[in-house]
Amino acid sequence: xxxxxxxxxxxxxxxxxxxxxxxxxxxxxxxxxxxxxxxxxxxxxxxxxxxxxxxxxxxxxxxxxxxxxxxxxxxxxxxxxxxxxxxxxxxxxxxxxxxxxxxxxxxxxxxxxxxxxxxxxxxxxxxxxxxxxxxxxxxxxxxxxxxxxxxxxxxxxxxxxxxxxxxxxxxxxxxxxxxxxxxxxxxxxxxxxxxxxxxxxxxxxxxxxxxxxxxxxxxxxxxxx
Amino acid sequence: xxxxxxxxxxxxxxxxxxxxxxxxxxxxxxxxxxxxxxxxxxxxxxxxxxxxxxxxxxxxxxxxxxxxxxxxxxxxxxxxxxxxxxxxxxxxxxxxxxxxxxxxxxxxxxxxxxxxxxxxxxxxxxxxxxxxxxxxxxxxxxxxxxxxxxxxxxxxxxxxxxxxxxxxxxxxxxxxxxxxxxxxxxxxxxxxxxxxxxxxxxxxxxxxxxxxxxxxxxxxxxxxxxxxxxxxxxxxxxxxxxxxxxxxxxxxxxxxxxxxxxxxxxxxxxxxxxxxxxxxxxxxxxxxxxxxxxxxxxxxxxxxxxxxxxxxxxxxxxxxxxxxxxxxxxxxxxxxxxxxxxxxxxxxxxxxxxxxxxxxxxxxxxxxxxxxxxxxxxxxxxxxxxxxxxxxxxxxxxxxxxxxxxxxxxxxxxxxxxxxxxxxxxxxx
Numbered sequence: 326x327x328x329x330x331x332x333x334x335x336x337x338x339x340x341x342x343x344x345x346x347x348x349x350x351x352x353x354x355x356x357x358x359x360x361x362x363x364x365x366x367x368x369x370x371x372x373x374x375x376x377x378x379x380x381x382x383x384x385x386x387x388x389x390x391x392x393x394x395x396x397x398x399x400x401x402x403x404x405x406x407x408x409x410x411x412x413x414x415x416x417x418x419x420x421x422x423x424x425x426x427x428x429x430x431x432x433x434x435x436x437x438x439x440x441x442x443x444x445x446x447x448x449x450x451x452x453x454x455x456x457x458x459x460x461x462x463x464x465x466x467x468x469x470x471x472x473x474x475x476x477x478x479x480x481x482x483x484x485x486x487x488x489x490x491x492x493x494x495x496x497x498x499x500x501x502x503x504x505x506x507x508x509x510x511x512x513x514x515x516x517x518x519x520x521x522x523x524x525x526x527x528x529x530x531x532x533x534x535x536x537x538x539x540x541x542x543x544x545x546x547x548x549x550x
Numbered sequence: 551x552x553x554x555x556x557x558x559x560x561x562x563x564x565x566x567x568x569x570x571x572x573x574x575x576x577x578x579x580x581x582x583x584x585x586x587x588x589x590x591x592x593x594x595x596x597x598x599x600x601x602x603x604x605x606x607x608x609x610x611x612x613x614x615x616x617x618x619x620x621x622x623x624x625x626x627x628x629x630x631x632x633x634x635x636x637x638x639x640x641x642x643x644x645x646x647x648x649x650x651x652x653x654x655x656x657x658x659x660x661x662x663x664x665x666x667x668x669x670x671x672x673x674x675x676x677x678x679x680x681x682x683x684x685x686x687x688x689x690x691x692x693x694x695x696x697x698x699x700x701x702x703x704x705x706x707x708x709x710x711x712x713x714x715x716x717x718x719x720x721x722x723x724x725x726x727x728x729x730x731x732x733x734x735x736x737x738x739x740x741x742x743x744x745x746x747x748x749x750x751x752x753x754x755x756x757x758x759x760x761x762x763x764x765x766x767x768x769x770x771x772x773x774x775x776x777x778x779x780x781x782x783x784x785x786x787x788x789x790x791x792x793x794x795x796x797x798x799x800x801x802x803x804x805x806x807x808x809x810x811x812x813x814x815x816x817x818x819x820x821x822x823x824x825x826x827x828x829x830x831x832x833x834x835x836x837x838x839x840x841x842x843x844x845x846x847x848x849x850x851x852x853x854x855x856x857x858x859x860x861x862x863x864x865x866x867x868x869x870x871x872x873x874x875x876x877x878x879x880x881x882x883x884x885x886x887x888x889x890x891x892x893x894x895x896x897x898x899x900x901x902x903x904x905x906x907x908x909x910x911x912x913x914x915x916x917x918x919x920x921x922x923x924x925x926x927x928x929x930x931x932x933x934x935x936x937x938x939x940x941x942x943x944x945x946x947x948x949x950x951x952x953x954x955x956x957x958x959x960x961x962x963x964x965x966x967x968x969x970x971x972x973x974x975x976x977x978x979x
Contacts, residue, residue, distance in 0.1 A: 380711045381711070382625075382668070382751055383732060383733070383751055385732060385733035385734070386713075386731060386732055386733045387733060388733035388734075389675075389713070389714065389715065389716050389730065389733065390713070390714060392716070393675070393714065393716060423735060424733065424734065424735055427718060427735040427736060427892075428675075428715070428716035428717050428718050428736075429716070429717030429718060430675045430676070430716040430717035431716050431717075442676070445882075446637045446836075446882065446886055447637050447638065447795070447832075447836050447868055447879065447882045447883060447886070448637065448638050448794040448795050448800075448868055450878075450882055451795045451796055451868075451870060451874060452795070452796075476676075476717075477635070477637070477719060477886055477889060477890065478635060478636070478637035478638070478639075478719075478836075478886070479676050480634050480635065480639065480640045480642075480643050480674065480676065480677065481640055481643070482637075482638050482639075482640055482792065482794030482795070482800060482866075482868070483640055483792070483794060483800045483801040483802065484800075485794060485795075485800065489676060492676075492678035492679075493678070493679075494679070522679075523647070523679055526563045527559055527562050527563055527644055527648070527801065527802055528793075528799055528800065528801020528802055528803060528819075529556075529559050529801065529802060529803045529804055529818070530818075531556055531559070531560075531804075532556065532559040532560060532561065532562050532563065532804075533560065533561055534561075534562070534563035536561070536564075537563050537564055537565055545679055
């Protein structure tokens with residue numbers, strides 16, 4: 326029989342499933358639902374997951390909110406995080422891994438505590454998002470605390486090019502804004518308070534937004550990671 | 551333009567509109583009281599009379615969709631699609647962030663008409679602020695007795711849960727959304743059965759877009775027939791249009807359907823920057839086949855866009871000016887769909903990838919003009935051959951770009967090949 330890894334390599338076509346080229350470890354025992362006696366789940370996390378489970382007719386619907394909650398605690402969907410969620414939700418860790426690998430916002434490898442998503446989809450790239458991404462990457466090259474990644478359309482093409490800094494939308498950004506953005510991020514201040522989407526009036530002039538010039542809504546605070 | 555009706559955006563920036571107090575001061579929840587005083591059949595008749603078509607992309611009649619739900623005392627669900635991941639679309643974001651109670655009120659009325667007792671808002675995970683605003687607004691509505699058991703003494707009950715996604719374009723597709731809401735990977739399902747018969751948890755499910763549901767209170771307030779007088783005969787009402795790309799004033803605009811497209815792009819959004827001209831534009835998100843400057847005078851409504859070979863989609867106009875190579879646009883679009891293909895159907899999974907690789911060959915000077923024919927044929931083989939329309943959503947715009955800008959692609963191929971050909975000739979000599 327030929328080497329199975331060579332067979333797998335034939336399919337190298339940019340599949341989005343991480344680990345597709347790693348052979349399964351058949352020596353490992355099959356995954357089972359973790360025993361509550363063996364798994365230490367932080368009480369706050371357990372409470373959150375149980376709350377989410379109570380909202381749906383089927384407990385498995387809580388998979389996404391539960392994984393997000395675990396990611397906030399652990400920083401990423403680590404094997405420990407998956408085991409803790411699996412233990413509370415009474416599903417196998419493998420099931421949760423299948424879910425976690427599907428979604429872009431669930432990290433399946435360790436990442437820095439702060440994330441900056443730069444939209445590089447069509448509307449933003451037409452207005453210079455690729456240059457912005459390069460500038461952000463260059464400015465954070467040796468910063469282990471900030472994770473800059475390009476992201477598909479974030480639904481804020483009116484402030485293109487834009488970025489989501491720990492979930493807070495800011496734009497339109499120029500490469501000159503990068504130092505200020507990173508300074509705000511590092512000091513814990515609201516990021517680019519003047520450029521936040523939350524404070525932007527609707528574009529349509531007939532909506533009479535000019536009647537309400539100030540006070541603009543408070544700048545959005547980032548959730549502490 | 552001043553006599554145009556605006557139903558959704560008027561005074562949307564009023565401070566505190568996201569709170570129940572301000573919303574009610576402006577007449578909020580009056581439509582709900584009016585609807586609950588009618589029978590569910592009468593409410594449905596109003597929605598049918600309004601002839602409102604879904605604002606999420608497919609443009610299916612909302613009233614007809616509700617009437618597909620089987621009658622009887624079974625678990626039925628209402629799901630609001632707030633995934634809004636179509637590139638170029640950001641109208642729902644503005645509605646949810648600034649006037650969440652409009653959506654909540656619309657959902658309660660729709661659930662009353664459809665006889666559903668549980669509802670979910672599936673919002674994309676990136677919309678952190680908007681999900682928080684919705685959570686707070688639902689809590690207020692619950693305290694006021696608008697959401698919960700026996701709403702305002704009508705006997706109608708409804709629960710409402712905000713479900714946050716985690717970043718996947720395909721979860722905007724209704725059956726992918728349902729799988730994701732059930733806690734699975736967001737793979738689309740085979741249709742039929744359609745969600746109206748077998749949707750969430752195998753129960754009959756009504757799925758509507760945020761904008762559609764947010765329009766419901768206005769329809770009830772003014773009456774379905776009055777609403778149907780807005781817009782054109784087959785595209786009634788007003789529509790939020792998200793204009794982005796190379797325009798001077800990108801943003802959301804509310805227009806009556808049937809308005810000339812030029813008026814939206816040039817009149818409202820200010821047109822392309824000084825000295826530039828429109829090269830092409832997507833009339834309904836990046837999934838819609840592109841139109842050119844020649845199509846700018848078309849009326850902006852469902853039928854006119856379809857007749858022009860494109861679609862109104864989610865109402866997202868992306869304008870590309872003449873300084874941008876069409877290859878760059880095609881590559882961005884194709885790479886997006888390759889990234890977001892869920893991998894369930896072969897034509898989409900492979901086709902999106904092949905298309906990206908062929909476009910990259912063009913960019914790198916490795917392509918011949920024949921590659922354009924192969925690429926066009928790949929697009930034809932994707933369309934209609936997948937479970938959902940994600941593959942079509944790449945194939946349609948890419949196919950239209952090849953058809954409409956073929957000379958530019960060919961010129962690029964020739965120019966990019968020159969160094970390669972020169973090297974070959976050098977070797978031969």
